Amino acid sequence: MDVLMLSRLQFAAATFFHFLFVPLTLGLSVLVAIMESLYVSRGDQDYKRMAQFWGKLFIINFAIGVVTGITLEFQFGTNWSRYSRYVGDIFGSLLAIEATLAFFLESTFIAVWIFGWKKLSPKMHATAIWLVALASNVSAYWILAANSFMQHPVGYVLRNGRAELDDFLAIITQKWAVLEFVHTVGGAYILAGFFVMGVSAWHILRGRETALFTKSFRMAAVFALVFAVFTAINGDLSGKEVAEKQPSKLAAMESHWRTQKAAPMYLLVVPDEKNARNSLELLPIPGALSFLAFGDFSAEVKGLADIPAADRPPVLLTFLAFRVMVGLGTLFIVLAGLAWLKRKKLPQNRWLLTILVWVIPLPYLALQAGWAVAEVGRQPWIVWGLMRTADAASPIAASQVAVSFAAFILVYGLLGLAAFYLIFKYARKGPAPLAAVEGR
Amino acid sequence: MLETIWFVLWGLLWAVYFMLDGFDLGLGALMPALAKNETDKRVIYHAMGPFWDGNEVWLLTAGGVTFAAFPATYAVMFSSLYSALMLLLFALILRGVAFEFRGKVDNPAWRGLWDACLWLGSFLPALLLGVAFANIFMGIPFDAQGVYQGTLFTLLNPYGLLGGVLFVLLFMVHGSLWLAIKSDGELADRAQAMAKRLWPALVIVAVVFLAATWVSTRLWANYLGNIALWVFPLLAVAALFATRLAMARGAWWKAWFASALTIAGCTFFGVAGLYPNLVPSSLDPAFSMTISNSASSPLTLKIMLGVALVMVPVVIAYQAWAYYTFRHKVTEEDLAYEDY
Secondary structure (H helix, E strand, O other): OOHHHHHHHHHHHHHHHHHHHHHHHHHHHHHHHHHHHHHHHHOOHHHHHHHHHHHHHHHHHHHHHHHHHHHHHHHHHHOOHHHHHHHHHHHHHHHHHHHHHHHHHHHHHHHHHHHOOOOOOHHHHHHHHHHHHHHHHHHHHHHHHHHHHHHOOOOEEEEOOEEEEOOHHHHHHOHHHHHHHHHHHHHHHHHHHHHHHHHHHHHHHOOOOHHHHHHHHHHHHHHHHHHHHHHHHHHHHHHHHHHHHOHHHHHHHHOOOOOEEOOOEEEEEEEEOOOOEEEEEEEEEOOHHHHHHHOOOOOEEOOHHHOOHHHOOOHHHHHHHHHHHHHHHHHHHHHHHHHHHOHHHOOOOHHHHHHHHHOOHHHHHHHHHHHHHHHHOOOOEEEOOOEEHHHOOOOOOHHHHHHHHHHHHHHHHHHHHHHHHHHHHHHHHOOOOHHHHHHO | OHHHHHHHHHHHHHHHHHHHHHHHHHHHHHHHHHOOOHHHHHHHHHHHOOOHHHHHHHHHHHHHHHHHHOHHHHHHHHHHOHHHHHHHHHHHHHHHHHHHHHHHOOOHHHHHHHHHHHHHHHHHHHHHHHHHHHHHHHOEOEOOOOOEOOOHHHHOOHHHHHHHHHHHHHHHHHHHHHHHHHOOHHHHHHHHHHHHHHHHHHHHHHHHHHHHHHHHOOOHHHHHHOHHHHHHHHHHHHHHHHHHHHHHOOOHHHHHHHHHHHHHHHHHHHHHHHOOEEEOEOOOHHHOEEHHHHOOOHHHHHHHHHHHHHHHHHHHHHHHHHHHHOOOOOOHHHHOOOOO
16 A cells, blocks of 8 residues: 555544544533532532542543543645645634634643632533533634535635635635535534433433433433534535535535436436446435535536546445434434433333433544535545645655554554443442531 | 744754653653652652643644744754654653553552653653753754655664653653652652752763764854854753752752753753754755745734734743642642542
8 A cells, every 4th residue: 555545544533433433522511510510500410420420530531531632733745745835824724823722721621620629619620511511612613614624615715826825814714614624523522412412321221320310311312412413403504515616526425426417316316437337216205405505406416426436425425424413413403302301210211211222423423424514525625626636645655654553553453442342340339428428 | 933932942942841741751751760659650740630631732832833933844853853753742641541540440560550651651751851852953864855764773872862861851850850849748858859869860871962062063163153052052051050050959849940941951952953953864964844935925924923922931831830830739638639
């Protein structure tokens, strides 16, 4: 394999692994902050124990998210040096601002929160976790604004052989960035909601700490339902944005080959990428693709066949990932809705609780699939229309990247196992007994 | 002008990173030598626990600023140092995870595993950062296109390794002073004794390094041209002796601050010698990455400067507050947290 392919695989592995942990950090930080604020305002020890129990899971998860994030920033220099040179003027500054604005805040106050239970007043302590929640989410905005520049570059001029900054505000306020942020963070909140519901359900099924876990469950159910609906709605807006600005990605998402007006959406499709067609198209909904893409049943949707093969993204992967994301997203609305409806009679609805335990992994899958759509679907571009991925890799020896890639697989694999084991262990262990908390 | 301001800030960010993360890297590397039992180890973890993460962000920021202010330098520097940086990153990952995972399972083998990770994740970054910066001082073999013409072992030349040893010793002294501040009793005694024992070795290596710098690098050209720059090496030397003086008087906070100044002085000694280069090429000075051929556009530099001028003081303020909040010696009560 060449440097390019190895670097792509390595970056993909590192990003996917990093993003196994980020969404829970984004969502759970907010939930823990709400729990602790409820403790401060109501003095209910249950909320303190909730904040501590979920907080512990949060910390284990957070640690891996942080340490694996650093390698991503550095890989732009190590593996994508041509890219860094070409767009560093813009992309680099977004990352640097993210670090100064958010990452310091997050890292400093997470430590204050972990070690400050006795050193700070309850209000100050709750403020610390709110700052962590705020910083994580602000951090996400800058990272996603940077990614949006790769998806839909704006606010730049080509000068001195590179893309230079022209309009900073245009970059950080472009519609793409806002939509990508709400969609990603919404997805993260769904994941956190389902995580809390699932773990709570496991304990309620066993009759442990039912009161505390019912409180957790209800909070999470509202959270998950609100954001499942919200994310579906802004996902539709994102889809329209893609249709307008990245027609080849949209076509790949639907495995749509022939340009046509009033394009239908087929519920069952088997793409045949080699022959530039689908080997099976069943159950059409007339005009649905045109409507979803452009809000008009008769609109023309460009097909992949009319896009030069060199400019097409990998179709099968983009197509499958999109179906997985949308299918699961729909399932989350149904499940979160059910959870909310049954929130007052949880112990009587053991079937629902059992399902919710088993679906904990699904939001993870959905979010990874979503990123696969965004990033695989953007190919062959690293910066849409400006720079091809093939032109972006560092001029370094393939052997170096092969070794580091193997190390990534090994180290991340072991870390993943350790993290999974610890989260599992502490999730099953449940909260500290009431006496222990009052003594603290 | 903007480029020069960012060059100074670039140096400053690295200096702050070394000053802050230096003590926990040094202390982690010394843990096997300083800790005689489990309680000692937990005190050491607690001495670093509230700080290491915030410290490490300075590395991310130093990297981020290299990317943002000097993208071409970032590209050449990071791709040239590929293997060294990957080792550094994996080491830092193991260290970070060791902090959070060690105390989560009550099993000696589990704890031993993470103790080993902490040691490796502290010693290796200290060494590699030294190796990397010594090589930058000396120049790295990259061509006109910024393509690196060497391997990992090219970096492990005598001068590079000397830089690595210098960093390890600087950080170890810095770390034992931190533990002297943060602990009590026998452990504090051992930390104090360690700082005193390491100090002469540090002086010897520093002298050799200075002499080798004269021979192996072109840093001195700036010093011959501008007498004012001598303030940095003089600061480093003065602070190094002030460190020992404060140790002798048992003033451990002062010794730690003096040691921090030593680290900052050493960093700026190199950075001031580099100017206007960020990373010189050892193949041909004409290939070097300089502030003028690698800087971002003036608009980017201006916006970043605005952000830095507003945000960095804020960051320093809340980090200082966090240090102040956790300034006390590690107590029994702290150890009651099951985290470590």
